[in-house]
Amino acid sequence: MKKWYQLDVEQVEQKLQVTTNRGLSSKQVDQRHKQYGYNVLESAKKQSRWIIFLKQFQDFMVLILLAATLIAGMLGEFVDAIAIMVIVLVNGVIGFFQEQKAEKSLEKLKELSAPLAHVYRDQKWERVLSRELVVGDVVKVTSGDRIPADIRIVQSNSLETEESALTGESLPVMKHATAITRDGLDAGDQVNMGFMGTLVTRGSGIGIVVGTGMNTVMGQIASLMSNTKKIPTPLERKLAELGKILIVVAILLTILVVGLGVIQGHPVYNMFLAGVSLAVAAIPEGLPAIVTVALSLGVQRMIRKKAIVRKLSAVETLGCASVICSDKTGTMTENQMTVKEMYVNGESITVTGDGYDIEGSFLLGNKKLTDEYPNLEKMLLYGQLCNNAELQVKKGKYMVDGDPTDGALLVAARKIGLNHLSRDNFHIVKEIPFDSDRKRMSIVVDDDNGQRFLITKGAPDVLLPRCNYVLDKDNRRILKQQDKDKIERAIDGMANKALRTIAISIRPLSKEMSLETAFLEKDLTFIGLYGMIDPPRKEVKAAIEECRQAGIKTVMITGDHVKTARAIAKELKLLPEDGMVLEGSQLNQMSTEELEDIIEDVYVFARVTPEHKLKIVKAFQSRGHIVAMTGDGVNDAPAIKASDIGISMGISGTDVTKEASSLVLMDDNFATIKAAIQEGRNIYENIRKFIRYLLASNVGEILVMLFAMLLGMPLPLVPVQILWVNLVTDGLPAMALGLDKPEDDVMKRTPRSPNEGVFARGLGYKIITRGILIGIVTLIAFMVTYQNNPENLVYAQTVAFTTLVMAQLIHVFDCRSEVSVFDRNPFGNIYLVLAVLSSVLLLLVVIYWAPLQPIFHTVSLGLRDWLLILGLGAIPTVLFGFTRK
Numbered sequence: 049m050k051k052w053y054q055l056d057v058e059q060v061e062q063k064l065q066v067t068t069n070r071g072l073s074s075k076q077v078d079q080r081h082k083q084y085g086y087n088v089l090e091s092a093k094k095q096s097r098w099i100i101f102l103k104q105f106q107d108f109m110v111l112i113l114l115a116a117t118l119i120a121g122m123l124g125e126f127v128d129a130i131a132i133m134v135i136v137l138v139n140g141v142i143g144f145f146q147e148q149k150a151e152k153s154l155e156k157l158k159e160l161s162a163p164l165a166h167v168y169r170d171q172k173w174e175r176v177l178s179r180e181l182v183v184g185d186v187v188k189v190t191s192g193d194r195i196p197a198d199i200r201i202v203q204s205n206s207l208e209t210e211e212s213a214l215t216g217e218s219l220p221v222m223k224h225a226t227a228i229t230r231d232g233l234d235a236g237d238q239v240n241m242g243f244m245g246t247l248v249t250r251g252s253g254i255g256i257v258v259g260t261g262m263n264t265v266m267g268q269i270a271s272l273m274s275n276t277k278k279i280p281t282p283l284e285r286k287l288a289e290l291g292k293i294l295i296v297v298a299i300l301l302t303i304l305v306v307g308l309g310v311i312q313g314h315p316v317y318n319m320f321l322a323g324v325s326l327a328v329a330a331i332p333e334g335l336p337a338i339v340t341v342a343l344s345l346g347v348q349r350m351i352r353k354k355a356i357v358r359k360l361s362a363v364e365t366l367g368c369a370s371v372i373c374s375d376k377t378g379t380m381t382e383n384q385m386t387v388k389e390m391y392v393n394g395e396s397i398t399v400t401g402d403g404y405d406i407e408g409s410f411l412l413g414n415k416k417l418t419d420e421y422p423n424l425e426k427m428l429l430y431g432q433l434c435n436n437a438e439l440q441v442k443k444g445k446y447m448v449d450g451d452p453t454d455g456a457l458l459v460a461a462r463k464i465g466l467n468h469l470s471r472d473n474f475h476i477v478k479e480i481p482f483d484s485d486r487k488r489m490s491i492v493v494d495d496d497n498g499q500r501f502l503i504t505k506g507a508p509d510v511l512l513p514r515c516n517y518v519l520d521k522d523n524r525r526i527l528k529q530q531d532k533d534k535i536e537r538a539i540d541g542m543a544n545k546a547l548r549t550i551a552i553s554i555r556p557l558s559k560e561m562s563l564e565t566a567f568l569e570k571d572l573t574f575i576g577l578y579g580m581i582d583p584p585r586k587e588v589k590a591a592i593e594e595c596r597q598a599g600i601k602t603v604m605i606t607g608d609h610v611k612t613a614r615a616i617a618k619e620l621k622l623l624p625e626d627g628m629v630l631e632g633s634q635l636n637q638m639s640t641e642e643l644e645d646i647i648e649d650v651y652v653f654a655r656v657t658p659e660h661k662l663k664i665v666k667a668f669q670s671r672g673h674i675v676a677m678t679g680d681g682v683n684d685a686p687a688i689k690a691s692d693i694g695i696s697m698g699i700s701g702t703d704v705t706k707e708a709s710s711l712v713l714m715d716d717n718f719a720t721i722k723a724a725i726q727e728g729r730n731i732y733e734n735i736r737k738f739i740r741y742l743l744a745s746n747v748g749e750i751l752v753m754l755f756a757m758l759l760g761m762p763l764p765l766v767p768v769q770i771l772w773v774n775l776v777t778d779g780l781p782a783m784a785l786g787l788d789k790p791e792d793d794v795m796k797r798t799p800r801s802p803n804e805g806v807f808a809r810g811l812g813y814k815i816i817t818r819g820i821l822i823g824i825v826t827l828i829a830f831m832v833t834y835q836n837n838p839e840n841l842v843y844a845q846t847v848a849f850t851t852l853v854m855a856q857l858i859h860v861f862d863c864r865s866e867v868s869v870f871d872r873n874p875f876g877n878i879y880l881v882l883a884v885l886s887s888v889l890l891l892l893v894v895i896y897w898a899p900l901q902p903i904f905h906t907v908s909l910g911l912r913d914w915l916l917i918l919g920l921g922a923i924p925t926v927l928f929g930f931t932r933k
């Protein structure tokens with residue numbers, strides 16, 4: 049049987065019952081889905097709920113507790129054993145739900161960032177999830193795409209792919225549509241095939257899907273199926289390290305307390321259980337898990353703000369960003385181009401009309417021009433031919449499918465009466481696609497009379513040096529210096545008005561001439577210039593200002609003309625009076641060191657190629673900056689990877705840049721970067737809040753016990769109480785802190801240093817001071833009650849237990865602010881209020897519900913006890929609320 053690459057396009061079409069110019073019908077697609085399934089690689093099975101539930105019990109601390117239960121049980125202390133079991137179980141259930149929540153939010157993320165394919169069905173181009181593709185689908189791939197399935201190429205425009213994922217060969221392969229007769233070719237030699245998972249590095253092409261899912265070459269290479277492992281974020285790693293230290297501290301403390309207790313004459317069994325409970329209290333085992341939950345909840349909030357986080361660690365790094373390097377076109381601007389001016393025959397023409405609407409006319413001074421005016425229609429026609437966009441009408445409005453720059457040229461051509469039919473008189477022989485490095489695009493066409501010529505359009509400063517002639521009215525003549533000067537002035541004039549400039553030129557060719565790219569784009573005849581407006585997005589100016597107040601510098605990077613870039617930067621108030629604008633050519637001449645010396649003063653990089661971006665990232669990084677860098681094209685990937693926060697575009701971005709990035713902007717909008725940074729800072733602050741809360745609580749618990757042992761007193765808390773506080777009542781308020789709203793000034797502070805430790809910015813001090821006070825007030829409550837009722841230890845222990853819990857639950861409101869509890873409305877976080885209420889309720893149940901009293905060693909308390917408890921419990925928070933330290 050012949051292989052796909054050996055068949056002609058017609059044979060492939062026949063075999064798969066599809067024609068390239070119609071595509072599959074939706075009926076066929078449905079049927080093939082049923083028959084062959086979806087275009088997915090089978091990945092590792094998902095963990096079952098039971099496994100996730102059981103995993104909650106494999107923690108080191110939980111295992112110790114279970115061992116303690118066993119010992120308690122063997123010693124006949126069944127009440128203790130059951131109590132511990134129940135607490136462990138409740139803790140496990142809470143952990144299970146947290147993990148499920150985190151899991152769900154990450155699942156959603158995966159769905160959102162699933163790749164799309166450009167497919168032709170029912171004679172319409174549409175975008176569908178790549179997994180929806182079936183054999184026979186006609187798909188288009190363009191530079192930057194990952195090929196969504198195995199395809200037989202049927203049309204290639206300088207299509208090149210990089211197949212290292214498959215063949216290990218990283219040099220691009222040229223692809224074409226002709227059948228190959230040879231037998232037994234490796235994937236790498238099948239140059240009329242495109243393979244799932246490989247990259248389009250240049251040009252574009254159309255192919256018919258011949259293999260999907262596990263039936264692709266990629267599907268057969270099982271080893272390539274990466275089982276994505278969750279990599280811990282820097283903070284999670286720091287906390288894990290902290291956890292190790294705390295284990296040692298906990299063990300030492302436990303030995304100390306147990307030793308002291310035994311010396312003071314407490315029963316060994318009591319002290320053993322107290323020791324175990326204290327060890328559990330000292331180790332914030334749950335912290336990394338809550339951090340993960342907080343991060344993934346943050347991820348969900350970011351999704352709502354149209355920012356998709358691809359790496360969890362980016363959530364943290366975002367808060368450290370000190371420089372944002374952003375593309376201009378499409379990110380800071382609307383990417384809705386409209387031709388406003390033209391320059392032809394040495395004269396400037398105004399073009400009226402707005403957006404992509406096709407109403408508009410051409411004015412020379414006050415005179416309305418028609419197609420009589422020399423070269424106007426010709427120029428518009430060339431702009432329409434050398435073009436990859438498509439004008440569509442959706443809901444009565446004109447829309448552009450493709451590059452907006454190209455779209456603007458189509459709209460301009462419409463204004464003089466040219467439409468898609470005008471293209472039919474020309475046959476396109478060759479196309480050299482546009483890319484940001486070349487900054488130009490060319491096509492070779494044959495017209496109806498068999499005349500062949502080249503049309504090149506692109507950045508004027510790139511084209512002009514390649515022009516030797518100029519078309520002036522009816523006369524083609526040598527391009528003289530004075531013509532050039534005049535054109536330059538016209539370019540400057542447009543650019544100063546923030547217009548993007550495009551030059552257009554042609555070259556007559558004879559049919560014998562070689563079509564090698566290297567020989568084509570020279571000896572051109574200059575026809576004219578277009579000046580098009582791309583208005584800034586309206587929310588960007590405010591976003592740049594907010595970033596400035598947050599100590600974040602915004603830098604514009606663009607392939608556009610310096611003057612255009614400068615004009616827009618001024619409009620956005622991005623460029624200060626003394627700010628510098630650098631050009632790509634200047635960058636080339638600078639050494640890395642020279643660039644580092646001045647880079648703090650540079651706000652705009654113009655006429656740069658993607659390669660320059662890497663140099664810019666490195667220079668900022670060497671000045672100690674944390675750099676966020678945006679990009680959309682294939683060649684942007686290295687810079688995105690090198691930056692600290694790589695940002696790609698959800699709408700216009702290529703698969704390659706998306707894969708390299710850690711953040712995807714669903715709306716391509718600069719303002720979304722700001723929102724994401726704000727959210728990133730907020731999430732980090734919230735994590736600090738609950739670290740502070742949990743650790744201060746732990747310090748309090750340990751100190752009560754330690755002080756009591758040192759003073760030769762009875763145990764102020766029984767082990768089950770310590771466990772209950774740690775594993776049950778603390779959890780919900782901590783989670784609620786993770787959902788807190790930001791403080792008003794999060795975007796008024798300077799960015800945080802990525803090296804900052806867990807206890808930086810006074811957090812350690814706060815934990816220790818609050819912890820000590822919580823410990824002291826609990827001890828006082830215990831001592832006062834015990835002194836008055838020396839015969840009733842359980843009563844005093846209940847008061848101590850309640851004071852500890854209440855002190856913590858009051859302190860949790862203090863954790864919402866970096867300065868003082870009085871700075872914010874303490875009840876501003878409804879989740880926190882509810883969490884605290886439910887913790888109080890749990891506490892009341894344990895104290896007042898008779899069946900639980902023997903288990904938790906509690907008795908019912910009276911009003912006077914509560915006055916003592918609340919009075920003492922409020923002290924740590926109120927006191928530090930006044931000192932504001």
Ligand SMILES: Nc1ncnc2c1ncn2[C@@H]1O[C@H](COP(=O)(O)OP(=O)(O)OP(=O)(O)O)[C@@H](O)[C@H]1O
Nearest residue numbers: 375376377453482484487505506507549606607608
């Ligand atoms: N489709 C196109 N065909 C021909 N020339 C183009 C096309 N698009 C842009 N150009 C020219 O190439 C120049 C650079 O465009 P490029 O797309 O690299 O940068 P940009 O989109 O302005 O910048 P960025 O997206 O990095 O902010 C433009 O100023 C324009 O003159």
Ligand SMILES: [Ca+2]
Nearest residue numbers: 329745746774
């Ligand atoms: Ca605790």
